Amino acid sequence: MEQSRDDFVIAIRSAFLKKGAQQRFSLLGLIFFSVIFLILGSYNFKVVDLVKISIKEIVYRSSFIVSGPEKIIGASFNKITDHINHYSSYKSIEEKLGKFESKDLSNQIIMLENIKYKKLVDDYFIKNNEIFAKVLIDKNSPFLRSVVLNKGSKNNIKLGMAVLDGEYLIGKVVEVNFFTSRVLLLSDINSKIPVSVSPNDIQAIMSGDGKQNATLQYIQGTDFKNNIEDMMVTTSGAGGLFKSGILIGKINATENTELNDLNVDVFKDFTQLKYVKVISFSKEEKALDQTSKKELKTMDAQILEATKQKENIRILLEEKKIAAEVRKNIEEENSQLKNRIYNLQTKLLDAEEAVEEQTFQKEEMEFLKLNLLYGHKCRKTLFNKLHKVGTPEYKNCVLQKGKI
Amino acid sequence: MNNLRNNNISRIFFEYFPLILLFVSVMNDFDFNDVGLKYFSFNFSYILIFYYTLKRKEALGYISLFVAGLFNDVIVGLPMGISSLLFLLLCGFASYLRNITLRPNLVKDWIFFLITLLIINSFSYISLVFIFEYDINHTNSIVNTLFTFIFYIFFTYIFHFIENFFIGYRNAD
Helix, strand or coil, X not given: CHHHHHHHHHHHHHHHCCCCCCCCCCHHHHHHHXXXXXXXXXXXXXXXXXXXXXXXXXXXHHHHHHCHHHHHHHHHHHHHHHHHCHHHHHHHHHHHHHHHHHHHHHHHHHHHHHHHHHHHCCCCEEEEEEEEEEEEEEEECCCCEEEEECCCXXXXXXXXXXXXXXXXXEEEEEEECCCCEEEEECCCCCCEEEEEEECCCEEEEEEECCCCCEEEECCCCCCCCCCHHHCEEEECCCCCCCCCCCXXXXXXXXXXXXXXXXXXXXXXXXXXXXXXXXXXXXXXXXXXXXXXXXXXXXXXXXXXXXXXXXXXXXXXXXXXXHHHHHHHHHHHHHHHXXXXXXXXXXXXXXHHHHHHHHHHHHHHHHHHHHHHHHHHHHECCCCCCCECCCCHHHHHHHHCCCCC | CHHHHHCHHHHHHHHHHHHHHXXXXXXXXXXXXXXXXXXXXXXXXXXXXXXXXXXXXXXXXXXXXXXXXXXXXXXXXXCCCHHHHHHHHHHHHHHHXXXXXXXXXXXXXXXXXXXXXXXXXXXXXXXXXXXXXXXXXXXXXXXXXXXHHHHHHHHHHHHHHHHHHCHHHHHHC
């Protein structure tokens, strides 16, 4: 018993305290050092902070270089997949484009109206700082869903700024270094964004699910049975960090889904981020003075113009629809006529064949009759050198009534 | 083959191969922690550190492990120092196993690796959740531990093959 305890102590001492031939520090020393580093870091000790910032700057840049080959392979793979899916996606895009083009004008009108009414209620935010950045590191860690951008405090990036890919919100800035910054994605479990669920304007807090999508929390008891497929999630603007109405995703639920289990399918795939927009918002500081009234009038004129255009397009689309119907009817008639012609031609051919048959039979009857009367004048016997029965010469002879 | 083995660059590559692999896996954008499949992730760095501390302890220096841990924290976004601590603890457990083992046995190593994983992941979970107030998905953590344990055998064979392939260097030295 004593012996085994000694062995254990010796093994532990050897593992943790003994320095190897090429080791400058013992394992236990370094473990203590990491603990101290961790503790000082959590208390924002200045020296440790400086070390942290330097390490971050170095690591982000190096990681970008180290990830280069893998990114090339990934991009090539995506390219090949795109080529394979090109035709089918082209077809579906073509179909969608037609629909979107007609919807585009409606959207323009709605947007203009929206701006007008927001200005009226003093809730119109404008972008006061817009920075485009490249995604340096896109880390798919199971613990933290975040990306690192190549812009930092040097480029006026500040904590809490909204990060958009296109027009869709993807996250917010949570860490700013001099040259780089970290964005906490919406899918992270620690991300909490105040959102509004349209069309009923239900308020909730959206939290990431730690994977690709998000879930809704603190949502009040509301009837979700109607239009559940069309429910959109946008920022609510509560808290004043983001402006209201930035698109996030769509509710993914069925009629049986519980209220506490509402998932949001975000529009953007966070694994495919390359360039993003970092934006901060501020309220437009304009009262409803003469200038803004003029602006409203201009806007009204624009809305009117857009409405007219929309109406024209609607009429053109209707005309197109009617023309397509007429064309379809003509094509149907044409096809029916073609069928009739074909049937008549078939009948004509049948009739011609029947006439030919009758003529042939008539000739045969005539020959048989003449054969009875004049056959003996043409038939070859022992005493004459006339024609053999069945030969064409015999037939001719019979038809000429025995005249040779 | 002899030319390859006598080549200085190849020798250096062999010497530092585990270290290069550790830093690449830690710093690469796509690492083995999460390959994007649902409920599938494993920690490659743990496997690498445990194997090489057990089989060729001079391959990974303690300082390198400490620095690799710091890099990992920066990339993953964890509090700085926690991965270093976990890497060094893992290294300590592996050193202890090496000291008490007279006849190496793969299955025993594997079981010990599971115990080590459970201890260091529990430690990591407790410190992240209770001290640093991170939200961690339980399922992900458990799946990560499970797959890291399962893949140890697979990677052991690969590393063993690589070590055997380069065995000439060691003999040459």
